[in-house]
Amino acid sequence: MTAGPAPRIVRLLPSRFNREGRASRTGENTAAALLLAFTLLAILWANSPWDGSYWALLDTHIGLTLGADHFELTVKHLVNDGLMTFFFFLVGLEVTREFTIGELTERSRAAVPVVAALAGLVLPALIFVLVNSSGDNAHAWGVVISTDTAFLVGALAIIKPKFPGRLRLFLLTLAVVDDVGALIVIAVFYSDRIQVLPLMLAVALIAAIAMVRFLPAARGPAYAVLGFALWVALAVAGIHPTLAGVAVALLIPVFTPERQRVEQAIGVIRAFRQSPNSRYARTAARRLRESISINERLQTDFGPYVSYFVLPLFALVNAGVHLDAASLAEAFGSSLTWGIIAGLVLGKFVGITGATWFMRRTGFGRLAPGLTVKRLAGGAALSGIGFTISLFIVDIAIDDPARQDQARIGVLAASLVAFTLGWAIFRVTDWLSPPDPVGLKMIRPIDPERDHIRGNPDASLTLVEYGDFECPFCSRATGAIDEVIAHFGNRLCYVWRHFPLEREHPRAYDAARASEAAALQGRFWAMGRELFGHQDDLEWSDMYRYAVAAGCDIEQFDQDVRVQPSKVLHRVTDDAQDAEEMDLNATPTFFINGKRHKGPWDSASLIRALEAAASSRA
Known part of the structure; x- marks a missing residue:
């Protein structure tokens, strides 16, 4: 079992929350x-x-x-x-x-x-x-x-x-x-009478600030100098000068971290580890900074x-x-x-x-x-x-x-x-409406409109797994699930929910995103088999190969994971937040008819637990 506390899923939360x-x-x-x-x-x-x-x-x-x-x-x-x-x-x-x-x-x-x-x-x-x-x-x-x-x-x-x-x-x-x-x-509504000439200067400064992102270096000092000049121009123009902070912030680029840039930084760090010197140190520091957008660095x-x-x-x-x-x-x-x-x-x-x-x-x-x-x-x-x-x-x-x-x-x-x-x-x-004790019952019921389901959605028995695609035990558990589903047939509804333990499994989160992109094309389970079958090779370049093998339209897949990521991001974090609220700390974790399963998760144990749940309902 993957031990240790579950990390907080902070990558996609609003910035006010996005702090570890x-x-x-x-x-x-x-x-x-x-x-x-x-x-x-x-x-x-x-x-x-x-x-x-x-x-x-x-x-x-x-x-x-x-x-x-x-x-x-x-x-x-x-x-x-x-x-x-x-x-x-x-x-x-x-x-x-x-x-x-x-x-x-x-x-x-x-x-x-x-x-x-x-x-x-x-x-x-x-x-x-x-x-x-x-x-x-x-x-x-x-x-x-x-x-x-x-x-x-x-x-x-x-x-x-x-x-x-x-x-x-x-x-x-x-x-x-x-x-x-x-x-x-x-x-x-709360600015003074506007002065035209300083306002025109402020507009010109805003245009200059928008171009700073294209500078090859010294972008930070450029933002600082132009931002101060904008503050003065707005004050003279009769507009409350604090809005200069907003204007500068809105023009600073923001993007999600790109794994390619992170891998480049790791390569330099590896070289520095083998041969420590100031040139490698500066390059590694620069590459690490560049892997995160200026927006997020400044917030931090x-x-x-x-x-x-x-x-x-x-x-x-x-x-x-x-x-x-x-x-x-x-x-x-x-x-x-x-x-x-x-x-x-x-x-x-x-x-x-x-x-x-x-x-x-x-x-x-x-x-x-x-x-x-x-x-x-x-x-x-x-x-x-x-x-x-x-x-x-x-x-x-x-x-x-x-x-x-x-x-x-x-x-x-x-x-x-x-x-x-x-x-x-x-x-x-x-x-x-007192909530159930933390972790003993699922806080969110199964929803056929959004959950990934195998079997009969209206079945009397439900089995929900929280897991990630890099966890070897989830892989084995998924193999056991086939036997459990075969045993119960239409009497069972099996649901997969994401719980990427990024601290232990650094590529699990990206794998979950890839599976959700495949799900938009109805290929979630096929993509899941590919991911579980290649747990040691879950870089983004590999994800595209697995998407092709799973039968996905690769252009649409790329659009969903890279150009419009919000379609897949929230599905992963919704499940992960459920796991955090229930204080889950390991994968896989199973819930049988909404109650947390304690004990082994081999097929025989799960079948016995499900049969016991069926008997208690009778």
Whole structure:
């Protein structure tokens, strides 16, 4: 049996999740904890006997003098207009990745979170405008449109709903669209009067940034220099300069790692191992970098700095608000505060839940296996936690300091209410529909529309195998399966699901993708036989030979695995996420009539276990 813990399948998850499984989630939880800690620090500092030092810090000027020219910003504007550019840069990288190779590449899969996100943008704004239909407050409707992803992830970690994996994936996909909408709103509605000449310069700089990908070297410095120039041009043009980060990110290329480039890097590493020298070392490092897109490298490089430095610092300079009796009474007597609370809490919950129900009910979109509207309701409530972009828009949409404090109190109150509501919904739904113990029962029933089935789909006996094509025991088990199927005939429904253990079997994931491409042509089982028969030769060049031997149209096969990979990617990760949720850690793992099989998996043992299951049903 293949021992050891199963690796997390992270290759295809949205970038917010794509950080090495449990280590990633620990990092995200730490980031959320830091954000909360600095929020509390700002509130305590602003309401302490030393509050004067807090406001003095925010108004401190930091400048740069070059000859007769002088440029300066306050600490608050340096953070909000300068450092937050890196936050929006990271958001832009994630958006680009999701629409290029991530969850948003498959229309039916993306349709539900996209529409839900749009409803979660529009309905909160409408509710806010209904409460603040006239006066200066109406301009602040953008405060209620955005969900704070860091706090959303942290809230899920604190609440710990049952089987949160796919829920988390759905919410983060939704958050990507939410971020896109927020960025558009900032660009269109919260920029100053546009200056034409600087804007034309900005357009020229954007064109230059788009050409950087064709440089043979020094692309990183080129992006940095042109990006800074774009930031200055947008600031002078009257457009919020943080959008320079988004513009640069959207023009940076992203692609899935290509095995050919990885193999080239391995070849250089092998040469370095045999003859260590600086030339081989530099070449190996360069080849390894080039095997991963600049987009993903930058996310890895910038992500920790944004999570652990930029966002906590942003919270420190923006969350400070007076919370004495007078300010609280003034805030909760203001339509601005109540409009923000109603927009974030009610608008997000009703908009996201209602849109999800509508899309599923009408068939315009589909949820990932195992997700239900009831499970998403708690996540929709948590989406009312607005912080980073909400406070960001407070600062640029409202000029009056008193009303800014009312808005900040509204954002903080709404976030607290949204967390409480989400916690209550998850607790109630988990109590009303308690999930099965982890790993003892399948969390997703057999679906003839998507599962790979041998035998009678309506049979009274079911046998589900989670395995991978590089596992020799799965190969032998598959041989045993033939005997089991022959024994039971139409009384048995056998199902194969993917569980590629990439740590132990580095080519299993690619083999699973190849089998799904063959499945699109009705050749899954034939391709499976080829893969099991050549477990020592599972490079991509070999996959094409096996596809031909399995009877596939090779041009269509190439199209599905290389040009439009989303058709096959999600089938593999759906199964792998099931295995992770059930805490499976070895292949093969069998489920008989939905219950996990314990013990040997030779044909005789499986037949005895199935006969026992049949007797218990009689």
